[in-house]
Amino acid sequence: xxxxKRGHPDIEEILSRAWCYYCERDFEDxxxxxxxxxxxxxxCDRCGRRLNTAGGLSVHMNQVHKESLTTVENAxxxxxxxxxxxxxxxxxxxxxxxxxxxxxxxxxxxxxAERFAATGNPPPGERGKEGPAKKIxxxxxxxxxxxxxxxxxxxxxxxxAGGSATHTPTQGxxxxxxxxxxxxxxxxxxxxxxxxGQFPGYPQQPVPGYTPPPQYPQAYPPSSLPARPGxxxxxxxxLPARPGxxxxxxxxxxxxxxxxxxxxxxxDEIDALIRMAENRIKPPKKPDTPATAQPAAEEAAPxxxxxxxxDKNVKMIYEDELSPEERMAMMPRYAxxxxxxx
Amino acid sequence: MxxxxxxxxxxxxxDAVSSLVFAPDxxxxxxxxxxxxxxxxxxxxxxxxxxxxxxTGEDQHGTLVRTFEHxxxxxxxxxxxxxxxxxxxxxxWQVLRxxxxxxxxxxxxxxSAPVRRVVYSRQHSLLISASWDSTxxxxxxxxxxxxxxxxxxxxxxxxxxxxxxxxxxxxxxxLVHIYDLATLSAALTSPSxxxxxxxxxxxxxxxxxxxRAVAAMPSDAGYATSSIEGRVAVEWFDAxxxxxxxxxxxxxHRQAQQTASEDGATDVVYPVNALAFHPAYGTFxxxxxxxxVALWDAAAKRRMKVYQKFPDSVAALAFSADGKCLAxxxxxxxxxxxxxxxxxxxxxxxxxxxxxxEALPKGTAxxxxxx
Numbered sequence: 001x002x003x004x005k006r007g008h009p010d011i012e013e014i015l016s017r018a019w020c021y022y023c024e025r026d027f028e029d030x031x032x033x034x035x036x037x038x039x040x041x042x043x044c045d046r047c048g049r050r051l052n053t054a055g056g057l058s059v060h061m062n063q064v065h066k067e068s069l070t071t072v073e074n075a076x077x078x079x080x081x082x083x084x085x086x087x088x089x090x091x092x093x094x095x096x097x098x099x100x101x102x103x104x105x106x107x108x109x110x111x112x113a114e115r116f117a118a119t120g121n122p123p124p125g126e127r128g129k130e131g132p133a134k135k136i137x138x139x140x141x142x143x144x145x146x147x148x149x150x151x152x153x154x155x156x157x158x159x160x161a162g163g164s165a166t167h168t169p170t171q172g173x174x175x176x177x178x179x180x181x182x183x184x185x186x187x188x189x190x191x192x193x194x195x196x197g198q199f200p201g202y203p204q205q206p207v208p209g210y211t212p213p214p215q216y217p218q219a220y221p222p223s224s225l226p227a228r229p230g231x232x233x234x235x236x237x238x239l240p241a242r243p244g245x246x247x248x249x250x251x252x253x254x255x256x257x258x259x260x261x262x263x264x265x266x267x268d269e270i271d272a273l274i275r276m277a278e279n280r281i282k283p284p285k286k287p288d289t290p291a292t293a294q295p296a297a298e299e300a301a302p303x304x305x306x307x308x309x310x311d312k313n314v315k316m317i318y319e320d321e322l323s324p325e326e327r328m329a330m331m332p333r334y335a336x337x338x339x340x341x342x
Numbered sequence: 343m344x345x346x347x348x349x350x351x352x353x354x355x356x357d358a359v360s361s362l363v364f365a366p367d368x369x370x371x372x373x374x375x376x377x378x379x380x381x382x383x384x385x386x387x388x389x390x391x392x393x394x395x396x397x398t399g400e401d402q403h404g405t406l407v408r409t410f411e412h413x414x415x416x417x418x419x420x421x422x423x424x425x426x427x428x429x430x431x432x433x434x435w436q437v438l439r440x441x442x443x444x445x446x447x448x449x450x451x452x453x454s455a456p457v458r459r460v461v462y463s464r465q466h467s468l469l470i471s472a473s474w475d476s477t478x479x480x481x482x483x484x485x486x487x488x489x490x491x492x493x494x495x496x497x498x499x500x501x502x503x504x505x506x507x508x509x510x511x512x513x514x515x516x517l518v519h520i521y522d523l524a525t526l527s528a529a530l531t532s533p534s535x536x537x538x539x540x541x542x543x544x545x546x547x548x549x550x551x552x553x554r555a556v557a558a559m560p561s562d563a564g565y566a567t568s569s570i571e572g573r574v575a576v577e578w579f580d581a582x583x584x585x586x587x588x589x590x591x592x593x594x595h596r597q598a599q600q601t602a603s604e605d606g607a608t609d610v611v612y613p614v615n616a617l618a619f620h621p622a623y624g625t626f627x628x629x630x631x632x633x634x635v636a637l638w639d640a641a642a643k644r645r646m647k648v649y650q651k652f653p654d655s656v657a658a659l660a661f662s663a664d665g666k667c668l669a670x671x672x673x674x675x676x677x678x679x680x681x682x683x684x685x686x687x688x689x690x691x692x693x694x695x696x697x698x699x700e701a702l703p704k705g706t707a708x709x710x711x712x713x
C-alpha cells in the first residue's frame with residue numbers, strides 16, 4: 001500500500017499544486033508555473049519577448065509594436081480576457097479557484113475509484129468504516145442458519161422462475177476472485193463519495209477509454225485500466241445460475257485452509273455455508289455487503305455505458321457523401337445550366 | 343479588433359470564396375475566386391512596401407486591382423506561367439485562361455461537368471484541371487498545337503495539388519491518385535500512346551471521411567490531406583515501408599461543447615477546408631469550419647500555433663511566395679442540412695503578416711531560410 005500511495009498523490013497534495021489560470025495545467029512549483037505563463041501566455045508573438053503578465057504584454061505590444069493585444073494566447077476560450085491580472089497563482093478570481101478545486105477533487109475521486117476498481121484494492125483508510133476488509137466478523141450460528149434458510153427460499157424461487165432472476169448477487173460471491181478481493185466490497189460501495197456531497201451532479205466516469213489528464217501520466221498507467229471489466233462487478237441479471245459456483249469453490253478452499261480439519265467442500269455453496277456455521281467461521285463477506293455492493297455495481301454499469309456513448313458523442317458539422325461544393329452547386333443561387341447559355 | 347499585423351482587404355468578394363492564391367513571383371499579388379462569379383485580383387500592400395517588416399502600418403488594407411467576371415461561380419483559380427496569367431475553374435464546365443493585364447479571357451478546356459480544381463505546374467508547363475465529370479484534363483498552354491490529354495478518374499475529384507514533380511488528385515470513395523508530371527508531359531507530347539497515362543501511385547486516403555483538401559510539400563517529399571471530419575493526414579510519396587511508416591494523421595478543428603444533458607461534452611467536429619504548406623519551412627497551415635487556422639510542423643508532428651478565432655469558417659488559405667504572409671478567406675461554412683446558403687456580406691479576406699519565426703519549426707534558426 002505504501003508504495004502505491006507514493007505513486008498516487010493524495011488530494012491535499014494535488015490541490016496544493018500550482019496551476020495556470022489560462023490553461024488549467026498544473027505544475028510542480030510556482031517557478032515552473034511562472035515560466036510556463038511567460039512562455040505560453042505572455043510571450044510576444046512579434047519579437048518573442050516574454051513578459052510577466054498579460055497587462056505587461058499589452059503595454060509592450062502597444063509601445064514596441066504599436067499593436068493592441070485583445071486576448072491571451074493559448075488560453076481556454078473563457079479565460080482569454082485581459083481584465084484579470086494574473087501572475088503565477090496571484091489574481092485568480094475566487095469563483096475560478098472554486099471551480100478549479102471542484103474539478104480537481106472530482107477527477108481525483110473519480111480516478112481513485114477507477115484505480116480501486118481496476119486493482120481490486122480497498123481504498124486505504126476506508127477499511128474500518130466500510131466493511132470488514134480482512135477482519136473476520138463472527139456471525140452466530142443462528143444468524144447463519146437464518147441466512148441459509150433465506151438463501152434456500154431464494155434459490156427455490158429462482159428455480160420456480162426458470163432461473164432467470166438474479167442469483168449470485170444475493171449471495172454476494174463474485175466469481176473467480178481471491179478472498180482478498182471479496183473482502184473489499186467497499187471498493188464498489190462508493191466510499192469515495194465526494195466529501196460533503198458537494199458534487200452530486202458529477203457523473204461517475206468509468207474506466208474504458210478514459211485518458212487521464214496529462215498532469216498525472218505516471219500515476220495511472222493505462223495498462224491497469226483494462227482490468228476493470230474482469231473485476232467484481234455483479235453478473236448481469238438474466239443469466240442462468242452459474243453452474244458449480246467456481247468462485248465459491250475457490251473461496252471455500254481458502255477458508256478450509258483457515259479451518260484446519262474441515263472436510264473438502266463438495267462444490268456446493270450451501271454445504272460450505274453449513275460447514276462454516278459448524279465451525280463458527282464467518283465467510284469473508286458480511287451478509288449485508290452484497291446487498292449494498294449490488295446497487296453500487298449497477299450504478300457503475302450504466303455509467304460505463306454512458307461513457308462509451310460519450311466517446312461516440314460526436315457532432316459533425318458536415319457529413320455527406322457529396323462535397324459542400326456539390327451541395328452548393330445544386331442550389332438555384334449558384335446553379336449553372338449549360339444549355340441555357342450554349 | 344484584430345492585431346494590426348493581420349488586416350482585412352478592402353472590397354472583399356460579395357459571396358463565398360472558393361479559392362485564393364498568391365502569385366509565384368510577387369508576394370503581394372493575390373487572386374481570389376468566388377461563388378459570386380468573379381475572380382478578384384488584389385495588391386495586398388497598398389503602399390507597395392512589399393516585404394518590409396517595419397512598414398506594417400495600420401492603414402494598409404490592400405487594393406482591389408481588378409475583377410474578372412465569369413458567367414458562373416468560379417470554383418478555383420491558379421497562376422500560370424507568369425504573374426500576369428491565370429487559369430480558372432468554372433461551374434460552367436470551362437477552364438478559362440485570363441490575361442490579368444488586359445482582362446482577356448479564352449476557353450482552354452471544356453469538361454462535361456463543373457470544374458472543381460485547376461493547378462499549373464511551372465516546371466513542366468502543364469495545366470491540369472479536375473472536373474466532376476471524373477476526368478483530368480492536361481494541357482500545355484505554352485504549346486497550343488498539342489492536343490489536350492483526358493485522363494479518366496475512378497471517382498469525382500474534390501481536391502488537387504501539385505508538388506514540383508507530382509500531382510495529387512483526391513476523389514470520392516477516399517481514392518487518391520498521384521500522377522507523375524514528367525509522365526504526363528511526355529504523354530502530352532507523344533500522343534501516339536492511345537492509353538491515357540496511368541497514375542504513378544494509387545492510394546486509399548488515410549482518412550475515413552470525404553477528402554476536403556490536399557496540399558503538396560514544396561520539398562516534393564509528400565503531401566497532406568484533410569477531411570470533412572476534423573482530421574489531417576500527412577503522407578510521403580516514397581513508397582518504401584520506412585517512409586510509409588512515417589505517415590500519420592491527427593484530429594484537429596474540433597470543439598468540445600458542453601451539453602445540458604448529463605452525458606457530458608459533445609465533440610463538435612468541423613471540416614478542415616483548407617491546407618497550405620509554407621514555401622520554405624516544412625510547416626503547414628490548416629483552416630477549418632471552426633473558424634480557426636492552425637500552424638503545424640509536419641516533421642516534428644507538432645502544433646505550433648492556433649490563431650484567434652475568425653468571424654466565420656475558414657474557406658481557403660494561401661502562403662505568399664516569400665512565406666511572409668498568409669491569406670485567409672473567411673466566409674460562412676456550408677453545413678449539413680443547409681437549405682439556403684449565402685456568403686454575402688460575411689465574406690472577408692484577411693492577410694496575416696507572419697512574424698519572423700512564426701511559421702518556423704522550433705529549434706531552427708530564424709535565418710535558416712535556405713532549408
